[in-house]
Amino acid sequence: MEVPVGFIAKLWSFVSFLPFFFLLLILGLLKAVIMCPIVVGIIVIGNSAVIIGLWIAHFLWTYFCVLRTKKLGLLLKIVVLILLPLPLVLWPIIGIVGSLIGGVGYGFFTPLLATFEAVGEDVTDKCYHCFIDGCLSTIKGSCTVVHDFVDFCFHSYFSFMDELIDKMPAGENPLEIKLSRLPSCLLAILIGVPVDVFFVTAVALWKSPYMLFRGWKRLLEDLVGREGPFLETVCVPFAGLAIFLWPLAVVGAVLGAIISSFFLGLYSGVIVHQEDSLLLGLAYIVSIVSLFDEYVNDLLYLNEGSCLPRPRYRRNMRSTIQREVFGDNDADNLKIGREGSYNSKLVSERSRTLKWAMEKYKPIQVWDWLFKSCDVNGRILLRDGLIDIKDIEECLVKGNCKKLGIKLPAWSLLQCLLTSAKSDSSGLVISDDVELTKFNGPRDKVFEFFIGPLLIMKEQIKKLELNEDEEFCLRKLIMSCKNERSEEWDETEFPSSDKVKRAQLQAIIRRLQGIVASMSRIPTFRRRFRNLVKVLYIEALQAGASDNHIGGTLKSSFGGKGSISSGDTKDRDEIINLSAYGNGDIV
Structure with a gap:
């Protein structure tokens, strides 16, 4: 797409785009209103059935694994057993409410965004795709969400619990808490939670107007000048949609900061226990506000650094952070990280140029x-x-x-x-x-x-x-x-x-x-890997069929051997039927 040059050309591009954008927005909203209840029903009913059906098993098995594990010391194990009923009782409520909120967000915004994606440069028959895209794919996506949630509850949870009750490696000591440090930890938490919640919330609210107007300014520049990421992907419609939804992003960022501030305050108790110092825990309470302020400044391209104080809250901050991330043995050999100590300015590794940001690989x-x-x-x-x-x-x-x-x-x-x-x-x-x-x-x-x-x-x-x-x-x-x-x-x-x-x-x-x-x-992982294995299975069978060895000993051109007896025919046919929809597809 050619970028308009000159004020008149940019103004005409902007004015001519507005009717087109509002028509797409109305169509996307209609699709979202229709699809949202269906998606919410699938996700909420599916996830709720799994949560309620497995709740008793999760409750009992969690207690059994905590009782049996040797990775927790006696005192810590007693504390965990006393506190476990609270998260286990809240889990069904949190899971169902989270499924409801996630279902509403997914069911509403996915069809809306798909409507704008349908007018991308690489899309043929744009009119057809504007009406169709985001309907069936959103329903399939909601089923995939339920499938992945089932895998998490059946596979991931029990895998975590199995690791918890595994034998401890030689030379490793169980995690333990010291009673003498608990009063200091509780005092730090009682101070840290209200202080950090108040000040982090204050910083987030103070910086939210900057986020709102700077975001609008950048998006309007991209919209009028046909520049930025909107030029090569799905072009200008996303700019208009982003402008329309940007206040919601700002509100979400502020709410996220408020929620995270609670956990940041709780972590002060961990600092006190690890460093065996109430003063360092109090220093963390002050420092985390400064770190948050500096992170926000960096995110909004404001002046780097923070005017707030940042005392040291670790005796050896760099080595501690490395060991938390990379382990005890590897941290000693690893020379990686930002230049300078952690008590210096927190400079983000994100580049301030959009071009560099676009070159970063996504997860x-x-x-x-x-x-x-x-x-x-x-x-x-x-x-x-x-x-x-x-x-x-x-x-x-x-x-x-x-x-x-x-x-x-x-x-x-x-x-x-x-x-x-x-x-x-x-x-x-x-x-x-x-x-x-x-x-x-x-x-x-x-x-x-x-x-x-x-x-x-x-x-x-x-x-x-x-x-x-x-x-x-x-x-x-x-x-x-x-x-x-x-x-x-x-x-x-x-x-x-x-x-x-x-x-x-x-x-x-x-x-x-x-x-x-x-x-x-x-x-x-589990869903995609099973699809991959199904593809490998079909290819192995096809290679075996080409050598006329189905039903006997499979000796394919791969060079591997595998015996398929007559009793395995039923399982083989079942796998082929399951793989029919995913042949060649490993996503």
Whole structure:
């Protein structure tokens, strides 16, 4: 789209757009009003049925796991058992109300936005898509929301509980609270919650007019000048919609700040317990207001820094933050983070230019890469015989995906680490033209939690200087061995006899598998991975059919072997039927 030049051209572009925008807005609102009740009904009924149906099981199992775990000390366990009834009783209320609010938001705004997306530059037959887009897709999306919520309640919850009752690693001490510190913690909380709620709310309300008018100013500039992100994506309609909805975004930001201030105040008790100092807890109460003010200034492009005081609330702030994020062992070796200490100005890594912001990768892009990588590497593992049809059937039919669900993604991550270690990249090479670094990576805290350790492991692999034979053998061992004990590799053909090197590689593999285990608890992971496995299963069957071995021993061109007996025919047909809608689709 050509950008209008000159005041007259920009004014005409703006005036001619207004009727077009209001027609789209009216159409989008009509679709939203029709679709919203349907979507709310699906999400609320589906999620409520799961919450109520599993509530007794969740209640009893949570108490059982807390009683059985050895990761909590006696005093902390007693405190948790006393406090558990409150969140467990509130869970159905919070879940149902949250489903209602989320359903209203999703059911209303998704059809509205889809109406504006239908006039994008790449869309053909725009008139048809203006009426159709956002209807059926929104209903399917609401069903997907319920599906992911079911996965969370059935899979993720029990996975968390299983980890809680697992055996403690050697040398690790249980979490415990000290009674002598509790009065100071409670005093800090009693002071911190009202103080932080009041001052954070005051800062948010004080800065909200700046957010409102600066946002309107920027959006109007983009609308009139046909500049900014609206030029290349779905063009100007989104600018008009954003202008119309911008006050809601400001209200949402203020409410989010008010809600978060309550938890920021509660964290002062944690600071007091960790640092064993009431003064440092009080310093945190003051500092967090300054940090919030500086973050808002940076977000709104105001003057950097804050005029509010910021005393130190950690004895060793930098090392503490690194250990909280990356762990005790890795924090000592990691030299990453902002320049200067944490008591200096908090300068956001976000660039102040729109161009740089658009070059940052979003979490969904990294998520898509992982599953595409698993899809490609799954075919390689089938070809090399490291996985077979029995593994796939066990995952799809019996639900036992421990080998595929953990080792296949871990194998894909290992491939990425090996490739990145060979390159001169400061980050992760995820494809030929994409490099993920700490500067262009997602600002989502969940993904930072996963990507940070991967960057550390890449540097560790780089220092080990693996040769091609060691890399080839390592790819096999990650699939064939449990890698729990160093003796497991004694009877393998791993080229190196260096026991220290072997132990380091085994530790890297265990960490990769631990990262994948944590990823598997994200609701979308289970759904997308099952779709991926279904695609692999169909391709394996098709490869076997081409060799005329269906019903007997499958010996495909992949080189893997898997026995399909006559008793497995029913399960095989069921999987094919389930996969019919998702053939080739791993999203």
